[in-house]
Amino acid sequence: MVDKVKMARQFTEAIPHAKALGMQFTGIGEGTAEMRMPYDERFVGDPETRVIHGGAVYALLDTTCGAAVIAHPANPGATATIGLRIDYMRAATPGQAIRTRATCYHLTRTVAFVRAEALDDDDSRPVATATGTFTVEGLA
């Protein structure tokens, strides 16, 4: 299991786009992952309010979900997103980092099911939630 955790961290940190968005790992467990993306003016989606673009939040949630699938003890290898739905409950507060938590709550031989949420500094009111399905792929 320790190797799996290391693998998930290395795998995700080797992703050029994750690096480009400044994503960091903050936690990983059996089928769970936590990440963080600091506020960055380049990722603003609304020039008037300086709120982060939903697409950047989406990318962070997608990455966290994928990491949770890889970190699942029954998953033999890599994964890819099949479908992912995001509900945006409110605008993220400008200047605050986005934190995400994902759980791979069910895994079959072929499909992984994942739930995730995105938060800013306010723990009680999520910015967005996500539900998705991912592939389960054997080791190449």
Place this chain on the structure above:
Amino acid sequence: MSRKRPEPVQVVKQRRDDALAALVHGVPYIQFLGIEFDRRGDELTAILPFDDKLIGNPMLPALHGGVTAAFLEVTAVIGLSWSVLWEELERGELDADELISGHLPRLPKTIDFTVDYLRSGLPRDAYARAKVNRSGRRYASVHVEAWQDNRSRAYAQATGHFLMPTRNE
């Protein structure tokens, strides 16, 4: 009764292209991803030029799923916003010069967005078009398709709901 002479075609084109450019270039995240829009009449095609920082799987290599989602969402928001602005511009209700000088309209807000990944994104340019299926006073529903080398083989599609900005603020 003499009809008003139509404006020269270059003037009309320039005004429309400048308005679109102002809308697109006003959003930092669209600039960060390098997305541009091509206009043919009122039809828009979004273009995502390939860049190494868009890679999600360096082994394959493939575009990051989040990049594809963001590209689809940007295409949906700009497509939806443009469809409303186009009408207002053509009717003369919206002053193009004001828009071009940086007085940008509020953009629609995403309520939910569902992406369907059909194939892995190749390390090449991607294109996308949005279709506004319903555009009400408050809510809108938009479908987007993205493809790469082959228009008939979409590599991802998405549907989203959007909250329309309040007018006459």
